Amino acid sequence: MIASAEIDVSLAGVEKRYGHVVALPGLDLAVERGSFFALLGPSGCGKTTTLRVVAGFETVARGEVYIRGERVTQRPPHRRNFGMVFQQLALFPHLNVADNVAFGLRMRNVAGAAIRARAREALGLVKLAGLEARYPRELSGGQQQRVALARAIVFEPAVLLLDEPLAALDRNLRQEMQAELRQLQRRLGLTTIFVTHDQEEALTMADVVAVMNEGRIEQLGSPREVYERPRTRFVAGFLGANNFLTARVVGSIGGLLRVEAFGAVLRVAGRPRKDGETVTLALRPERIRLAPPGAGRFTARVTDIVFRGPDTHVRLERDLADFQVILQNSGLGAAPVHPDDMLDLDFAEESLVLLD
């Protein structure tokens, strides 16, 4: 595959092994210029390995790596022109903030006056102006984060690589940094590859999400696509709690499949299947309403109720299948729910996703 002009980073058939363990069995990937690309998956899925292959910290057994259309597969990391924020940040403890940020410029032999100006500008971008003389140990976690970011973008790299950079921060600070990082990335139009195991983080920040499992990309798409239209059970399960319905195909009508579950006949979109085949459907907990018996799709018994403030999680059971329902506590006078109530699950057929 030859990288076209709009593609900043691409991998073609990249294979990576650790001894006998295959980490990446043959990965293809293309990241468009200016996009915020998230590699999402559980630990051990190969997302960090993929990032390190782009950086050149890992050599590949087969395949090619391109940055801005140049083949860099055999090039050492320091000649690949990327910026990176590491999970451990790795700020140089013996250098102050200004020297940490200036490091990449010095290594590129930028003139002294320009170094100072650009370092100051980068620190301004991350709102750290005035802290030039501080040492990393004298900064808070959030400030260290910003220094690491400034250090990685100051030399205007072809691509910014982020390896779970927000994992060490507490929840509030993390959300603040997510928003800021996103803003900065948009403003600078910086092509960014972001590794995370946090689905919420990937969905809120990325333009494109690649959900990875066992070294392969299971699904690639916009956050809305992968969230609302998961293709596999793995993607549906990894992107938030999902309910899974086992159903039987009973026919088709007008391009839609007719399937039967718990006595209810439902219509779902999907490729044609044989009659009698068993299929799995995904259904988001927040897409289900509870209705009096007979008023919904099928009946189940309430087993557990957890009040969580803005919403209430209700667990129901039917024929050994568990269902999770999220009810918004909007104060609109929904009938109270009690354990062992028999209630109907009600949902729109469009909310059902047929999985492969």
Added chain:
Amino acid sequence: MSSSTEARRGVLRLIAAALIVPPLAFVLVFFVVPLVYLLYGSFTPASPTSLFGSGFALTHYAAIVGDDFYRFVIERTLFVATIVVALALLLGYPTAMLMARLSARGRLVMLAVMMLPLMVSNVIRAYGWIAILGRRGLVNGTLLSAGAIEAPLPLLFGIEAVALGLLTILLPYMTVSIANTLASLDKVYREAAASLGAGPLRTFIHVTWPLSSPGVAAGMMITLFLMLSAYVTVSLLGGPRYKLLVSMVFDQVVAFQWPRAAAFAFVLLMIAMAGGLLIQLVLRPQRVGGRG
């Protein structure tokens, strides 16, 4: 913070303080007191009947500063110390880099192998070098019988033999000290440097070297202090004429010149402290503290 945890902290601090008392008392009685006594002694006149004479005398320090031979010995001591510490660093650092790359188990094996020679007494080791480097030693014997030389080379009794003898003792200390720092240094710093465009050489100069400065400083100081106080190796391999400051202390002691011996001991101590300070000032290992 509740007052009960405050109180518990207070008790813990008290226990911690109590634990420090015995070693502190030990150091005070067996180190600080004798040292102060020695310092006092170095300012007394010599006495034929007692350890230190009575009264105050600056004569020993004046003699050390004024005597050409003494000054020469001090200069030579500084010279040999510089050479030995520099060589130990030069040879120790690459070895330490190799060692740091091994697995924890491999490092332990290498450590044991390096420490093995240290289990032999310094006296025996020095005689070993004499057997190798002496007039009829292994090297000269081989060269003579091969016809490469006509007369034995003067390998012993000079800075070469002394430096060689000291290095074989001191190198493991330097290497282990640096290797420990390098092994605990996260490779992410080197990766960060590479991500910023630094090749291997610049990564070493700007990142690895400064971050290893605590180990380098510790290694250099251990090497310096051990070197300055090494007596057996210096006197056996340096011979009766190649004297360093320790030899002067010893010579004065066997001549029962206790106050002058004390003065030499203090000059040696001052040199060691100045050397240690210089190492700290140049390497500034404290700046690496608290990694970001």
